[in-house]
Amino acid sequence: MTTQVTVPPPQWLVDMTSTSTALTKPKANIVDPPGFTTLQSKQKSSKTAAAPARKQPTPEEMDTLKLKKAWELAIAPAKQLPMNAIGMYMTGNSLQIFSIMMVFMLFKGPITAMFSIQSTFQRLETDSNRGQMLLVKAAFVGCNFLALALGIWKVNGMGLLPTTRSDWLAWEAARDPLERAYYVPS
Known part of the structure; x- marks a missing residue:
C-alpha cells in the first residue's frame, strides 16, 4: 500500500488566496506611497471638505476664449504646410497615381475649407467679437x-500648367536645344 503524502501549498499561495482581514488592513509601520489614498481616507476627506464649485466664466472671458480658439482654427492650415510641402517633394514630378492623388487632396482641402468658412467659425462668433472675427477669417483664407499656392507649384513642377515654359515664375532659365534636326526632302 502506498500512502499519499500531501504537500502543503507554499506560503505565498496561502497569502494570496487568504481572505483574512489581517492581510487587507495596512500595517501600522508601513507608510502609504505618495498619492495613494485608501478607501477609508477618501470617504473621510469627501465628508470633511467638499470640492468647491467651479466659477462660471464671465462673458468677456468667454469671448476671449472663443477668440483664442478661433485663432487656433485660422492658423491650422498654415501648420500643415510644411508637412504638405515635404509630401509634395517626396512624390516627385512624374505623373503617377500617387502624386496625382496627393495634388488632388492638396487642392480639395483648402477649397472645401473656404466654402465652409461660416460654419467653421459660427459657434465661436458672438455679437461682441464680430469685428475681431473678420481678421481671423481673413487669416484663415x-x-x-x-x-493652394503650394498645389499650383506642384502642378507646375509636374508640367500640367498650360504655360509655354515650365519657368512661369522665372525659377529656371529658358532652355535652348543642344542641336537641331532638319528635314531635307529627297
Whole structure:
C-alpha cells in the first residue's frame, strides 16, 4: 500500500488566496506611497471638505476664449504646410497615381475649407467679437491660399500648367536645344 503524502501549498499561495482581514488592513509601520489614498481616507476627506464649485466664466472671458480658439482654427492650415510641402517633394514630378492623388487632396482641402468658412467659425462668433472675427477669417483664407499656392507649384513642377515654359515664375532659365534636326526632302 502506498500512502499519499500531501504537500502543503507554499506560503505565498496561502497569502494570496487568504481572505483574512489581517492581510487587507495596512500595517501600522508601513507608510502609504505618495498619492495613494485608501478607501477609508477618501470617504473621510469627501465628508470633511467638499470640492468647491467651479466659477462660471464671465462673458468677456468667454469671448476671449472663443477668440483664442478661433485663432487656433485660422492658423491650422498654415501648420500643415510644411508637412504638405515635404509630401509634395517626396512624390516627385512624374505623373503617377500617387502624386496625382496627393495634388488632388492638396487642392480639395483648402477649397472645401473656404466654402465652409461660416460654419467653421459660427459657434465661436458672438455679437461682441464680430469685428475681431473678420481678421481671423481673413487669416484663415490667407492660410488656405498658401496651401493652394503650394498645389499650383506642384502642378507646375509636374508640367500640367498650360504655360509655354515650365519657368512661369522665372525659377529656371529658358532652355535652348543642344542641336537641331532638319528635314531635307529627297
